[in-house]
Amino acid sequence: MRMANSALEANETFMYQVERVKKKNRKLSFIKGMLFLLPSLILFSVFLFYPMLKTIYLSFFLTDAKGATTVFVGWDNYKEIFTDSVFLKGMKNTFLFVFYTVPLTVIISLFLTVIANEKLKGIGVFRTIFSSTMGVSVAAASVFWLYLFNPTMGLLNKFLELLGAESIGWLTDPDWALFAVSVTTIWMNIGFTFLILLGGLQSIDSSLYESADIEGSSYFYKLRRITIPMLSPTLFFVITVSIINAFQTFGQIDILTQGGPANETNLIVYSIYREAFVNYQFGSASAQAIVLFIFILLMTALQFKLGERRVHYQ
Amino acid sequence: MMLSAGKKAIFYVLLIISAFLIAGPALMAIVMSFMTNQDILTGSLPTTISLDNYFAAFTRFPLLQYFLNSFIVSIVIMLGQLILSALAAYAFVFLEFKGRDFLFYLFIATMMVPFEASVIPNFHIIRDLGWIDRYSGLTVPFFATAFGTFLLRQNFKQIPKELREASQIEGIGDFKFFLKVILPVSRTSLVTYGIYSFLTSWNMYLWPLLVTTNDTVRTVQIGLKQLQTQEQLNDWGVIMAGAVIIILPTLILLFLGQKKLQKGLTEGALK
Numbered sequence: 001m002r003m004a005n006s007a008l009e010a011n012e013t014f015m016y017q018v019e020r021v022k023k024k025n026r027k028l029s030f031i032k033g034m035l036f037l038l039p040s041l042i043l044f045s046v047f048l049f050y051p052m053l054k055t056i057y058l059s060f061f062l063t064d065a066k067g068a069t070t071v072f073v074g075w076d077n078y079k080e081i082f083t084d085s086v087f088l089k090g091m092k093n094t095f096l097f098v099f100y101t102v103p104l105t106v107i108i109s110l111f112l113t114v115i116a117n118e119k120l121k122g123i124g125v126f127r128t129i130f131s132s133t134m135g136v137s138v139a140a141a142s143v144f145w146l147y148l149f150n151p152t153m154g155l156l157n158k159f160l161e162l163l164g165a166e167s168i169g170w171l172t173d174p175d176w177a178l179f180a181v182s183v184t185t186i187w188m189n190i191g192f193t194f195l196i197l198l199g200g201l202q203s204i205d206s207s208l209y210e211s212a213d214i215e216g217s218s219y220f221y222k223l224r225r226i227t228i229p230m231l232s233p234t235l236f237f238v239i240t241v242s243i244i245n246a247f248q249t250f251g252q253i254d255i256l257t258q259g260g261p262a263n264e265t266n267l268i269v270y271s272i273y274r275e276a277f278v279n280y281q282f283g284s285a286s287a288q289a290i291v292l293f294i295f296i297l298l299m300t301a302l303q304f305k306l307g308e309r310r311v312h313y314q
Numbered sequence: 315m316m317l318s319a320g321k322k323a324i325f326y327v328l329l330i331i332s333a334f335l336i337a338g339p340a341l342m343a344i345v346m347s348f349m350t351n352q353d354i355l356t357g358s359l360p361t362t363i364s365l366d367n368y369f370a371a372f373t374r375f376p377l378l379q380y381f382l383n384s385f386i387v388s389i390v391i392m393l394g395q396l397i398l399s400a401l402a403a404y405a406f407v408f409l410e411f412k413g414r415d416f417l418f419y420l421f422i423a424t425m426m427v428p429f430e431a432s433v434i435p436n437f438h439i440i441r442d443l444g445w446i447d448r449y450s451g452l453t454v455p456f457f458a459t460a461f462g463t464f465l466l467r468q469n470f471k472q473i474p475k476e477l478r479e480a481s482q483i484e485g486i487g488d489f490k491f492f493l494k495v496i497l498p499v500s501r502t503s504l505v506t507y508g509i510y511s512f513l514t515s516w517n518m519y520l521w522p523l524l525v526t527t528n529d530t531v532r533t534v535q536i537g538l539k540q541l542q543t544q545e546q547l548n549d550w551g552v553i554m555a556g557a558v559i560i561i562l563p564t565l566i567l568l569f570l571g572q573k574k575l576q577k578g579l580t581e582g583a584l585k
Binding site for chain 2: 026029030033034036037039040041046047049050051054055112115118120123125126128129133134136137139143144145146148153155187190195196198202219234244247248251255269272273277282285286292293296297300301304
């Protein structure tokens with residue numbers, strides 16, 4: 001009885017010690033994990049989470065020119081921007097801009113990807129050219145197109161002249177400006193979209209095409225029945241990324257039109273920039289930033305939700 | 315898949331037309347950068363070819379200084395992003411600890427916050443730190459990245475876990491294992507992400523516009539804007555020369571790393 005008891009006791013102390021070691025190990029591995037993650041976590045806190053919360057906070061206040069809050073105004077900043085015709089126009093045009101740029105960028109890039117996926121001599125050169133606009137910065141791209149759109153010297157109007165058509169004020173005519181900015185954006189984004197789509201296309205199992213060849217399927221049948229369906233996860237990815245990028249457009253507006261003419265190209269990020277850093281209205285600029293945040297949040301959530309089965313992050 | 319000669323010809327025609335349309339604007343800029351202003355204004359083909367525009371761009375503007383600034387900023391951001399995301403990716407793949415999943419979701423959450431939406435307080439933070447017109451203000455806010463962490467994590471996951479067990483038995487600690495084994499093994503993906511990181515940093519526009527007010531730290535992108543707005547005489551040749559110079563480093567990098575990028579980014583996006 002005594003022996004059994006002491007054995008039990010010894011066992012208990014042993015278990016206790018095991019528990020303690022385990023606990024210590026858990027604590028150690030927690031500390032170790034945190035050490036690896038700490039640099040990122042600190043910077044995220046300072047430059048991402050805190051500023052985001054601060055933006056929400058600022059959106060309920062009026063501020064002075066230095067950005068310090070002066071008067072609490074509740075939802076007034078939001079009420080104001082949603083009754084402000086300039087902001088509403090900017091929102092409408094941001095959506096129009098997404099609608100102009102995203103489908104065309106994806107369709108053109110898809111076309112380029114399909115023709116650049118053939119096994120032909122010198123295909124590498126074409127692939128390099130098609131992806132090259134990814135290396136062109138927004139400032140450089142805007143300068144190129146600023147010249148192309150120039151009313152008197154620009155190649156586009158010279159071309160119209162040659163055809164005997166009337167010249168167009170690409171960047172000064174309210175009917176054309178958003179379109180002109182869209183063209184520039186599409187050209188800029190083709191490189192990245194092409195590169196991602198080509199990667200997706202090349203990871204399609206080639207045996208699918210081989211068996212289709214044996215059955216004697218036509219080129220377009222294979223395109224419709226194999227290429228497009230197998231590419232759909234990649235397509236989905238580039239579409240959501242393009243939409244998010246379109247919402248964040250800034251540089252081409254700043255160089256090409258400065259939001260004009262008549263606020264036609266005053267897209268949301270440019271509008272935030274102007275409200276905050278030109279007019280020093282940090283409160284209402286923050287309210288606009290929150291609207292932008294919500295749109296991007298919805299797009300990213302959609303991407304995770306719909307892409308869940310294919311985009312494995314975990 | 316074998317193609318008949320006719321089909322081949324169709325593909326080549328399509329490829330060549332597309333290549334001209336895509337490369338057109340950049341080609342035009344390159345040609346203009348060697349033309350005299352008179353030729354540009356009259357819209358004629360180049361009658362003489364000269365380097366005058368490049369000379370003017372470098373002498374009339376502190377282009378060399380901008381170039382150096384952009385180089386420093388891009389390299390620093392690239393290194394910062396590589397180090398921080400490799401460390402974080404290591405923790406998510408090889409270490410197990412309480413709260414790891416929560417932290418992982420926190421990283422995912424950062425992808426939902428666009429930089430543009432938090433740019434106002436960020437600007438105030440940098441101003442209050444006294445980092446306006448400093449390299450630190452241009453670089454530090456971008457060091458932590460969820461995208462880089464996910465991309466490297468994807469790659470680290472393919473490294474057999476047995477490697478770590480073996481090194482633990484030999485008494486090699488995690489940090490040493492990370493430095494001596496993981497980083498060398500995943501060289502390729504580090505280079506791929508490095509190229510991507512350099513490209514995007516070099517091409518940044520909004521943030522450098524906000525936090526630089528003079529030539530000492532101004533980057534090439536903002537320099538080009540200055541060049542374009544200050545050229546009173548509409549000297550397009552000089553402007554184009556400036557634009558060509560600033561896209562040269564990224565184009566070269568892209569040409570060298572195109573295959574790697576294509577593979578690496580697709581994997582990061584869809585694996």
